[in-house]
Amino acid sequence: MALVNEYFLRLTESYLFSDIAKKVNAFKLTHPKERVISLGIGDVTQPLCPAVIKAMHDAVDEMADSSTFRGYGPEHGYDFLREAIVKHDYLSRGVHIDSSEVFISDGAKSDIGNIGDIVRWDNTVAVTDPVYPVYIDSNAMIGRGGTFSDGKWNMITYMPTTEENGFEPQLPSERVDMIYLCYPNNPTGTVLTKEQLKKWVDYALKNDSIIFFDSAYESYIQDDKIPHTIYEIRGAKKCAIEFRSYSKTAGFTGVRCGYTVIPKEVMASTIDGNEKVSLNRLWERRQATKFNGASYISQRGAAAIYTPEGKEQVKKVVDYYMGNAALMGEQLRSMGMKVFGGANAPYLWVKTPNGTSSWKFFEELLYTAGLVCTPGVGFGPSGEGYVRLTAFGKREDCIEAMERLKNRG
Amino acid sequence: MALVNEYFLRLTESYLFSDIAKKVNAFKLTHPKERVISLGIGDVTQPLCPAVIKAMHDAVDEMADSSTFRGYGPEHGYDFLREAIVKHDYLSRGVHIDSSEVFISDGAKSDIGNIGDIVRWDNTVAVTDPVYPVYIDSNAMIGRGGTFSDGKWNMITYMPTTEENGFEPQLPSERVDMIYLCYPNNPTGTVLTKEQLKKWVDYALKNDSIIFFDSAYESYIQDDKIPHTIYEIRGAKKCAIEFRSYSKTAGFTGVRCGYTVIPKEVMASTIDGNEKVSLNRLWERRQATKFNGASYISQRGAAAIYTPEGKEQVKKVVDYYMGNAALMGEQLRSMGMKVFGGANAPYLWVKTPNGTSSWKFFEELLYTAGLVCTPGVGFGPSGEGYVRLTAFGKREDCIEAMERLKNRG
Numbered sequence A, B: 001m002a003l004v005n006e007y008f009l010r011l012t013e014s015y016l017f018s019d020i021a022k023k024v025n026a027f028k029l030t031h032p033k034e035r036v037i038s039l040g041i042g043d044v045t046q047p048l049c050p051a052v053i054k055a056m057h058d059a060v061d062e063m064a065d066s067s068t069f070r071g072y073g074p075e076h077g078y079d080f081l082r083e084a085i086v087k088h089d090y091l092s093r094g095v096h097i098d099s100s101e102v103f104i105s106d107g108a109k110s111d112i113g114n115i116g117d118i119v120r121w122d123n124t125v126a127v128t129d130p131v132y133p134v135y136i137d138s139n140a141m142i143g144r145g146g147t148f149s150d151g152k153w154n155m156i157t158y159m160p161t162t163e164e165n166g167f168e169p170q171l172p173s174e175r176v177d178m179i180y181l182c183y184p185n186n187p188t189g190t191v192l193t194k195e196q197l198k199k200w201v202d203y204a205l206k207n208d209s210i211i212f213f214d215s216a217y218e219s220y221i222q223d224d225k226i227p228h229t230i231y232e233i234r235g236a237k238k239c240a241i242e243f244r245s246y247s248k249t250a251g252f253t254g255v256r257c258g259y260t261v262i263p264k265e266v267m268a269s270t271i272d273g274n275e276k277v278s279l280n281r282l283w284e285r286r287q288a289t290k291f292n293g294a295s296y297i298s299q300r301g302a303a304a305i306y307t308p309e310g311k312e313q314v315k316k317v318v319d320y321y322m323g324n325a326a327l328m329g330e331q332l333r334s335m336g337m338k339v340f341g342g343a344n345a346p347y348l349w350v351k352t353p354n355g356t357s358s359w360k361f362f363e364e365l366l367y368t369a370g371l372v373c374t375p376g377v378g379f380g381p382s383g384e385g386y387v388r389l390t391a392f393g394k395r396e397d398c399i400e401a402m403e404r405l406k407n408r409g
Helices: A006-010 A016-030 A050-062 A079-093 A108-118 A133-140 A194-207 A279-290 A296-304 A308-334 A358-369 A395-407 B016-030 B050-062 B079-093 B108-118 B133-140 B194-207 B279-290 B296-304 B308-334 B358-369 B395-407
Strands: A102-105 A125-129 A156-160 A178-182 A210-214 A240-245 A258-261 A267-269 A276-278 A339-341 A347-351 A386-390 B102-105 B125-129 B156-160 B178-182 B210-214 B240-245 B258-261 B267-269 B276-278 B339-341 B347-351 B386-390
Touching (some): A006 B279, A016 A358, A079 A102, A079 A258, A102 A279, A108 A210, A108 A240, A108 A258, A108 A279, A108 B279, A133 A156, A178 A194, A194 A210, A276 A279, A279 B108, A279 B133, A308 A339, A308 A347, A308 A395, A358 A386, B016 B358, B050 B308, B079 B296, B102 B108, B102 B279, B108 B133, B108 B240, B125 B133, B133 B156, B133 B178, B178 B194, B308 B339, B308 B347, B358 B386, B358 B395
Parallel strands (some): A125 A156, A125 A178, B125 B178, B210 B240
Antiparallel strands (some): A102 A258, A339 A347, A347 A386, B102 B258, B240 B258, B339 B347
């Protein structure tokens, strides 16, 4: 009989958001008149900006006429978008990336999930804890996780990021092949300075590791000292792959467009050590075989973000969300709560009072304030004792949520 | 050092379309005044139909307003599209598929490339020869190909489809775990009747194999005796996964939307044979981890194909291309050439005269008629002695191409 990939059977079902939904539904049944405010799921709420809308309408119109119709595009994306990225996201920060190092896709999640295809199944993996679960699950699916017990995979190195270490993960004590970093961080909303990130690049260069750098929240950075791309760090072009997304930058969660940068110098070795292979070339081959390019309409929408109007409009939306984050951070602190993140990221990482567990505090917020958050422990063992609030809600909801918290019994 | 997936290094570069492009460029340089007509690459040329254009404009407008804005959609696709598929593509043919068995994606190529994630790396694979290269390359990337020499992978079973066997591949003499079939076929343009396809379903049921059925050209079927879905064959819901694409159905090559059907009864076994696992559940998990849904705008466009106007408009375009196929088939035959396919598929599989090689005949057509085809040998060893012509061109180009062929020296 055809055999199943048994690594899939080792995955635990992720019940986090369905468990949240069940608890919220139970609350609604017993409190039919109360309006629940959700600051839980990390999805945007503001509409696409006018420049993007116009570009997408224009692209749809092009598809209606045989003289402008576009069929298959390049698997790695159109040059108009690759070149805009090179210029606006990199050159503007003094970073030289060639457009052939930029791969457009239907979103960062696909690329983060699929990138493991091009490296050997038994490379070792390190992740921060708490963490975006895709890094772990996509590796576990191909066997890099080993076996799962007590909330952890035995072959994965977990690097706690907690209040105790100032949310700066410590370098692994043993060498690892693949390191996943997400900064600005989901879920903690914290950032790394250039000096902090440099330690990771130096580690990767010294150990011939590869850093998989998830930069989905880059546009939320306010502080000039925080790097916008890992390639601002000297040497990173030899050891880092960077993932970018338009989902949070410009509200593209439903439009689907993102990109991945793989500098040509990033190498992995054959097992006999005799050959170093450029991962850029392998990803090009992977995408040409298993992908047919992102939607032309989505790519035109993404390119509009780089026009002067687009930049201004997108910044307004980011400012709006960061206004939510500032407002909530200030209010929560005034209530005596300990809040991390939210200054350069759209997430607030809130410490539960008096050592309450994440789930217990989740229920407390739901039942005393009709407020939905995400229990931190859902992102990993070191998330216990925290909840995540997102700044992606509507302003009036953020204000009301804070009022309710203040006034709860 | 991080190790590379060495299976990638066993892949030969695919030079087919770049070799064609080089030869065409060389011709153009020496024949600057001649207009080259391409009937080579399988991309569509007609614009999207008005119903799709309208639906996509409406969807873009929804994204411009916070009351109708759509963020993350379900990874497996929106219900409005899954339900339209169940009703119009299956129920209308007496086939009962549950909407939870339908997975919307950014296109069939992605799904065909990624489906191998959920089964064990050492399952055996059979493909027809000639063949769409993605079936082979995607398996070779994970190790199912073995090693490549003399134009073949040693662990893959090739099933020749040639004039001698009436383009009906023969059942493998040894059992295989995974069988790729594409009908209507790319590149030969031939089809299988229900009786012929039933042999494959019976084989799969008897041998506990899984059929990966690529049905991208289904909408080109004209003959009532040809099955539109493999699920018209009794038992197929226990052993077949079907891939569908809107690329050729409705000109979506640049829009990116397709879907995969995995009936819940399709199972694969654990290696100890103690457990049978539903592949539907594993694919759901794979997509939830490594994919974030197809573009909302593309999904709305796809749903419009199922409206009465959409159906009519899409059929008109299919009829147009099939008119090209009929015209070219008739003309080529009147010139004494042997032509297969083209009756239920947008491809003509033309036998080269007097045993000429595929590439030699390619050059002959280019230099005597300024006409670009695809050499059949580019699709596999059994394609030698054929060329593929596509019916996706403009009518006037098809007519002129045939005139040129008739009048060449």
